[in-house]
Amino acid sequence: MYQAVNAVLEKYDADMGAAEAHGIAVGMLCVELKTDAANWLHELFIEQNDVFDEDKTLLVDLFERSRELLEPETEEFGFDLLLPDEDDALSEQVEALRVWCQGFLFGVGYAHTNADWPGESAEVMRDLIELTKIDSDVDGEDDEAALIEVHEYVRAAILIVRDQFVEFKNTNMH
Structure with a gap:
């Protein structure tokens, strides 16, 4: 899926690749x-x-x-970030994770212009901002293990943000 989406974005000279585009979509959602x-x-x-x-x-x-996959009723483990395969170069995977976070932050900002961040989402946003600064010049098993850990953290963090916004909307509708 990653390669197919990337190919479409390249074909039309989009300013981003599949990871960033997916990050934007998830942020908006x-x-x-x-x-x-x-x-x-x-x-x-x-x-x-x-x-x-x-x-x-x-x-x-x-x-x-x-x-x-982001529907609150959906099984939590189905959601994942659209990133290159594990077979791709580690630096490419790290760079994709970095721009995915960048896209996510843009998507959230696009959809949520209010400065108030519900619940724990403000902390998550700060973490994701830090992740947009990671160095993709990586190599070796330690970096590979770190990438897996960060990937899992981001995946869980996205679900926290989603839950916080669902709760926020439900509270403010009454």
Whole structure:
């Protein structure tokens, strides 16, 4: 999936790759699960009218699948970040994780312009900001183990942010 999404983004000269694009989608969805895929596509492509239907379908499917996996009722372990395969170079995996976090922060900012961060989400955001500064010049088993740990942390952190926003909305609707 990662390679396919990357290929579509490259084909239309998008300013980002698959990891960052997925991060944006997840950020937008964490804040507002009902957000429209069209808003996301608008962020990816300036001229989305030029995007072929089959390419648009692939992206919208990724967006909708992410929405399903972020539904609070969904089994928590289904959600994951769209990153390169474990077979890819470690530096490429780390760089993808870095830009995924960058995309996520952008997506959250796009959907949540209010300065108030509900619950623990402010702390998570600070951590993710720090992760956008990680060095992708890595190699070796220690770095590989660290990447797995950070990947798991980010995955769990995203679910915390989602839960905080769901709770925040429910509290403020009454």
